[in-house]
Amino acid sequence: MAKEKKVNAITDMEVDFAQWFTDVCVKAELIDYSGVKGLFIMRPYGYAIWENIQSWMDKRFKELGHENVSMPLLIPESLLQKEKDHVEGFAPECAWVTIGGSEELQEKLCIRPTSETLFCDHWSHVVHSWRDLPMKYNQWCSVLRWEKTTRPFLRGREFLWQEGHTLHATAEEAIEETETMLEVYAELCEKVLSMPVVRGLKTDKEKFAGAERTYTVECMMHDRKALQSGTSHYFGDGFAKAYGIAFSDKNNTQQTPHETSWGVSTRIIGGLIMTHGDNNGLVLPPEVAPIQVVVVPVAQHKPGVLEKADEVYAALKAAGIRVKVDDSDNSLGWKCAQYEMKGVPVRLELGPRDIENGVCVAVRRDNFEKITVNLDDVVNGVKDALALVQAGLYEKANKNLTEHIYEAHSLEEAKELQEKNGGFIKTMWCGGLDCEVAMKEKAGMTSRCIPFKQENLGDTCPICGKKAEKMIYWGVAY
């Protein structure tokens, strides 16, 4: 009974949020460290979460007409350098291959930090006519960026992601694609991951290297810091021109196509942990939980208990629910704690007394509420419980988001609000880089996004006093 055992304990998030996060990652068996800094092993339980996210996105991408491809891992230096802003943005964090076998290479090869240049080069070969457009490609891969500070999921040197790349005849069509894919990401966050988002546009300072516009969905973590959870970029025709992509239109005149890219990485799992997790460990939304329901037999040595547990298992499995029975000889308490730590959304307790009464007890991971479920109708009872958890998590996260958006009318006020409460601070903004820099230097905040849902909080920029253009959200970001 005494909690002497620190073995499986997780640091409370109020005590040390960063340590809590690391504890959850390790103790819930999501990751392990490898011998190379910033390169993490995703263990089966962690990878299964990614696979669930992946399969939802992959299906959605294909519904929208995208095709999967596989691009090379290495980018010749000369190819990377064709677009000036892009190379300037990425060069500081590139890793290079300089030796092949025992020979020094004539031209060094960059391990892809992102694949815009590869897609562009390829398209410059295969795109000739308006009939070839649009090109709607996606690839699932890992990329490498030589980050200085690394953390599981949130910032790895290598990370898994999908990168979508599309090419369109017109700017309008490309912009529409960019916005559509942003909405797909918002849907992923809100419907699948129960993570409410703020949709918006990045400022010029924060946009992707080489992009004309960067759209973002921003989430708020438990510690009220922001996490950019998905982005979508409109490139205009800059890359296409730099890489010599052109097509003949219907009038047989040469045109330059317009390009987009968009990506979501395993970082979003870090977001999932920091949005829903609690001091007992991970909390997973049912949509992506590798195990949605764990059946815990109570007094399992008594006749009929395990048999009943297996029956329930079979029924749930047949209904397409990801279910597991834990018939190990660990104690009940151990099992409860274990599956709480692993974030299983619903625990079904099934003991002799329950069986006698023709029921079992479903326990929600999000609020520990116990729901009595009839064994006759266990599938529907469990489905209801899962839906409640999925919705309950969204509500809780949405409360955290909406309650921590504050309005400020001066830089000092913004700074105070951030220091006191964290969260997003909304202000008007003149659109100037100087004001963004001032906010960073004086208040430690970066611009998160210019939300699509604009409000008028005043006429002037609270930082410089000039005429305000837009309302903007500020915050401390991961």
Added chain:
RNA sequence: CCGGGUGUAGCGCAGUUGGUAGCGCGCUUGGUUUGGGACCAAGAUGCCGCAGGUUCGAAUCCUGUCACUCGGACCA
């Protein structure tokens, strides 16, 4: 990259003035248990992060390096 902390069994840690390593938990086997982290018994497990150096002898002293971690800077 700058600054602080840490590397000893799977995990958490102890290890004195330098003499070749210990505890708790976990793990394995057998048995008893099971409505919130059970108990008894018997076992197994060490490149003391890595590489040099000093020494008759290094977990211990010195140098370097790698990794983890916290803070800062930087960073879609």
